[in-house]
Each structure stands twice: as C-alpha cells, then as structure tokens.
Amino acid sequence: MKGYAGKWLRVNLSNGKISKEEIPEQVQRDYLGGRGFAVKLLWDEVRRVDPLSEGNKIVFSTGPLSGQLLPSAGKMVIASKSPLTGGYGDGNIGTMASVHLRRAGYDAVIVEGKASRPCYLFIEDENVRIIEAGDLWGKNTFDAQDLLEKQHGKNSGILLIGPAGEHRIRMATVISQKGRAGGRPGLGAVMGSKNLKALVIKGTGSVSNFDEAKLKELSKKGYDEIKAKESYDFWMKQGTMQAFEWCNENACLPTRNYQEGVFEFSKEMDGYVLDKLHVGRKGCPMCNMQCGHLIKDASGKEAELDYENVAMLGPNIGLRSLPQVALLNRLADEWGLDTISLGSAIGFLMEASEKGLLSEKIAWGDFDEAQRLVSEIGRGEGLGKLVSKGVKVAAEILGKGSHRWAMHVKGLEISAYNCHACPGMALSFATSPIGAHHKDAWVIAWEVSTDRFSYNKAKVEKLLEFQRIRGGFFESATVCRLPWVEVSFGLDWYPDYLEAITGERRSWEDLHKVGDRIYNLIRAYWKREIPEFGRSWDYPPERWFEEPHSHGKMKGVKVDREKYEQMLSWYYELRGWDERGIPKEETLRALGLEEVSKEIRG
C-alpha cells in the first residue's frame, strides 16, 4: 500500500540473523501502524515469557503519518512485554529515528534474542549491522548520544538507554536526542536485558506517497492553521506547563504522593515562572509547537521541563523550585529513568519515611536526598532497590498497608493528575491499556466542565471516545496528538492526510474500528500473559477511595466505590466485555479476532 515501506526489519541478537519481511496489506489496513503493528507482533510472537528474558521482543514501530512533513509527525511507538507490569507495554517518542527509519525503507524494527556482549544496532538503508558497544556501556544517555553522533554524524536518528536500562531497572525508559523519552513501562530495561545500548538509524530514501502534491498542500495548510490558532502564542510560552496552574485551580495537582490536589507553593513554579526562566526550546521533528522548555537548572546547566515532570518531581515530592526540578529531570534523562514513575517512587519513599516505615529520614522537599535517590534508583541500590521494580512491588515488600498509597494501576505509576475529585479520570487511568497513563484518555477537563462529581454513563462514553481517538488513532497512525488536544487543530485533517498518503479514504467509523481491534487485542494479551487478569486490575489505588483531601476546595472529597463499580460495568458493556472485563466472543469475532477468542478461552 502507498505510504508504507511495506516491510519490517527483524534482528535476532542471539544469532545475528537479520531479515526483512513483507507486511501483509491486510495487516496494514487492520492495524494501521505504530501501536497496532506492535500489539499484532507481540500477540503472534511473544507469549508467556519473562519480559527480561531472551524470549521477549521489542518493537520500534511507525505508522503511515510518521516521519512525514506533517504537523508533529516525528513520532514512533516502542512496545514490548513490560517488565514493570507483566502485560502489554508501549510508549511513543518523538525522535529523528522515526524520520530516518521511514527513509531507510522500514515501517518497524523487531529486535529479539540477546547479544552476548553490549552492542548497538546500526541501520543505514539496506545496510544493517550489529556493532559492539563496550565503550558505550555505562555511559549516560547524553554522553552516549554525543559519542554515537561523533561516530555516525549528527544526521542520524538515535534511540538509546542509560545506566538504568543497563541495570534492568523496571522504570527505565528509552531516550533520544537528550531528553525525548518513550517507553514508560520499563522498555529501557528490555533493551538492557538484550545488551542493546542503542539503535542508530540513517535513511537516505523517501516514503512513496499516493499524492505528493496534495500532501504538500495539506501539510502547509495544516502548519499554517496551527500557527493561526488563538491559543498558539500562549502555548509557545508555556506549553504543557499551562496545565500546572489549571490542575492546581481544579485541585488535581498531585501533591506529596497524591495526598492533596493543591500545592501551597504552586505560584513559585507555574508556567508563568517557567516563561521567565526560559532560555530555549526543544522538541520533536516536524513539530511547529515544540513543548520542551529549557531553563538553567540548579547546577547552571540547561535542562528541559514539561508539565508531567514538573508535577511529579515538584509538588508530588514537596519540591518548590523549578531549577531544582529541572536538575532532577536532567538526571533522570541521563540515567534513562521515566520521570513520572521516578517522581512517584520518590514520593512513595518520602511518605514511607514520614509514616515511620523506613529507618532513613527523607523529608518532603529534600532536594539533596531526591538527587541521591535518582542515582540509587538508577542503580537499584540502597533505598532505590526497594522502589526500582515500581511502587506496586515496593508496597508488597514494605507491607504495613502501604499498598493503599502506592500510586499505580496494573503496576504502572499514575501520571500527574490527582483524581480524588475526578472519578471519570480515575476510570481513565484504571482502564488505560498499559496501566495508569494519561495518553489514552484525558477526560478530566470534560468532566470538570460538566459535573465532576457525577458518575453517569455519558462520562464513560466520553472516555471511550477519547480512547478511540487518542489511544486508537494517534498511537497507530503514530503522530502526536498535541496539535488536536492543545490548540484545537481539527480531527478532520487526519483522514485527508491518510488519503493523500495511502490513496484510500477511511472514515472515522472505520478508524475507530481499527482502534477497537487494537484495544481488544491488547486486552486479550494481558489475559493470555496473566491468567488471573480481570476486573480487579481495573481499579485506582485505595487512597482515592479512602483518604479524602484534607484541605482546599475539594476538602473531604474522594471517589465513591459503589458508583465507580457502576461506571466500570458501563465501560465493559460499551466495550463488549463481560463483567470480568474479558472481551466477549462476539466482540472479538466482529473485529476479525476469532482465533484470539479461542486462545484466551483455552
């Protein structure tokens, strides 16, 4: 099909075998790309293996929009069986690797096996090699990026892991371009388990699209429309950090391990403060609304900030200084640690200390201790060892009721929205297909604008609508959702782009069916890999049900458990899943997944 390379590259690190395989056109249509390709491959090829064993595989996957000269299209999905959750795990990343992979003539790379020694994968069009990386092993992601650029030139797409991934820390992520990150559910650890330090991709070809002239015209119009949006100038000043003030106003800013939703020092570190400290900008390829803001960190080096890392490494650990948060964020990127999980892990330790469950004293907002914990978590040593497998496992080890405030769903730490007073968003986190992440459905603004305290079916329908668009379409077309979600760039652009690229007109109804197929296959994957998987996995932490906010405008508010149960049942009903949360046979059949149904039913 036009717009695709039509093949994926398979590299076996155990035996060095490299092969190029055709992607059936039916797979391109049914799964679109990105997350769709990834879950199809993992379902077919990775079953019942230890995620950190040689039997696991990691997929680097693009979609038809990826790498094209289109608004915010420099994206790629990285997916694997997650060592953090034990289920399906993925993350998207903005990187030149997406652009180069498409130009090199591949839609995806599948890495399997395990190298006997540290290595990196070099892809230059048809030339694919596994290269020794002994000199890179142990280097942080910034230094390793510099060394690889020196070796292969700056015009390369580089994906790599830091020491945390090498140590197989389960909150290790994949980094590109000194700050772009993707693969929250421990995908950096999967690379580390394969002795794979990096991928270096150089593509010199081009993607063959159906109507290049039309695509060029639509591209220019799209970029122009984004710049003309009335919210654009403000976006360029604050980016995602405008959510900081928004969340504090609406009492959903995670504060001191999600105990509260309002931070008393919020005005010292909001988007207006960021704007004053701003010294530069970073972002992904093909983007004209880059979201990474550079400031001078507490050590005087330039470091990047956005909302998630500020909220999780700021209020969530009681820290009130943007330069200090920026330093922690830079360290996390250098170590190759996911900043959301890191902030949650440090917050968990601080609360455990406050409650007297640890012999060590770690006060809220202790910047020196926080720095020490980053490296301890990155090495899996000291207190870092306790949380390096995630807060779920940490709570199992620590006991004493700590599971009630271990802030995760399915083992993945919750991103930066406190949901005591946002039951719809709590359900969004709980039904996210990779564990608690905001990327699939962010229903919180809609529920604040309507009735945040209600538990109605309309809220669940809205959640599903967002999952189909965000987690279904954007993750499989593999293009950034931010133009749509942040400056109201119209969704109608995307079928037009797809048509110019592939030559096929696809309706939203059709694209949503693709999204539903992907969601059901991910759900089936969890069920196959974890036989006991089911309804009990779709709940937020006890804290949101049991411990209301102690102050602020939402004082006394918490999630109502019985009403939450009703919303979860509505969600299953709308998805075509049974009361245990397992896709019904007829649901899978309607999506062409009959064989999947047989497998999960034994």
Added chain:
Amino acid sequence: MAEIRFLGYLSALVGRRTEKVELTKPVPLRELLPASFPRENIIILVDEHPADLDTPIRPESSVALMPMLSGG
C-alpha cells in the same frame, strides 16, 4: 465584588489574570467579557459549579474561565 479569574491563553487574550467587578445586581457573564472572548472550548465555573455565558453573576460570585486543556 465579583471576581473573574482567567487561566491559560484566556488571560493573554484579555490582558490580565484576575478582574474584580463591582456589581449591584446579577448580570449575565457574557456582558462582563469582551465581545471577542472565545465561546467554545472553554470551561466556565461559577462558584465552583459548571456554568455558561448566560449564567447570572452575583456581586459576590467567584468565576473561573479556563481553556479546555487536554492534558498532553
């Protein structure tokens, strides 16, 4: 006095983050905003309750106007 708070890009549009308005009787919100103020994709809370541009603003009301963010 009624207080109106503008969040996000809405503050840039009106040139301020907070406005105090002296009122002697309830007035529909739209009459307190510039004609060019966005009508769509915004969240309106009056005394913490969802509201719209026709909601009467009382002399002691607290109004928050914010963009319909979509959370990154």
